[in-house]
Amino acid sequence: MKLFQLHTENQLLKLCQKGDQNAQMTLYKKYAQAMYQVSRNIIKDEMRAEEAMQDAFLAAFEKLDEFKAEVSFGAWLKKIVINKSLDYLKKDKMYQKTENTENLSILEELEEIDLFEKIETVKKAMNDLPENYRIILSLYYLEGYDYEEISEILDVSYDNSRVLLNRAKNKLITLLN
Template structure:
């Protein structure tokens, strides 16, 4: 399909769009937490991918290449909102609680809702780390922040998530 896209096939472009649109939209939505912006990013990312299809070397899958475009565009939208990533030399230590598999399954929806309530900087780092599988070095490179800042944002996001979830439990 990629080769057909290089030759200008609209049908191939549509097939690639159908194949990747939902996953790429979800990536953007997790970063932006704003439906309209995620939809815009999705459209812009596909336009850019199809316009730059000749640049796709094939050393990764098309999906990974497209995902990087989506992440970069999502982060640019956040920068337009003037998100500040707070840097600190002080790293908070969080005690990890062990939970069994059943408890984790019950908390999935609660965690998803809590992530959506996080400030942009926290949500982006925790989404890239936990959901997209990037390490702190990669996140630092993507967001143009230090690795320490990425780790700090991640730890603070976890603390904020715990707080939001505790508040939610108390309000039930």
């Protein structure tokens, strides 16, 4: 294993394309925790999030020849993890599209609470949200995707991604109050 620590990520990717399992394991270990968090932000269930993340890695390794390095490997992998996680939700019939029209700022509503309390309060409230709300809030606030990227990931229009995010924020604010 120490041999693979000396390789660059590009060298590891080339070895993975050749089916080198040690190189695949090295990349898996590098990205697994972060990709699990991405999946967990979308899927409430820890086991399902783990399954989705592992399936995403398998899909990524199978499709490595499609990776063109236009973005980093991590960004490419993250998109696969997000799509696999959404697929799991759809399979479980837990995902539904929703629209929203209001626009409130979560931070404005929570100005008086200590930062740690804010984080814990928001985490708990997000776990109580419907899946589609939790997903869009995670994609926007935790993963840093913009409206256009979210609309592509969720397969909704740009306007619907904005509306859905606003509705999710409002629902979260309601739960926080």
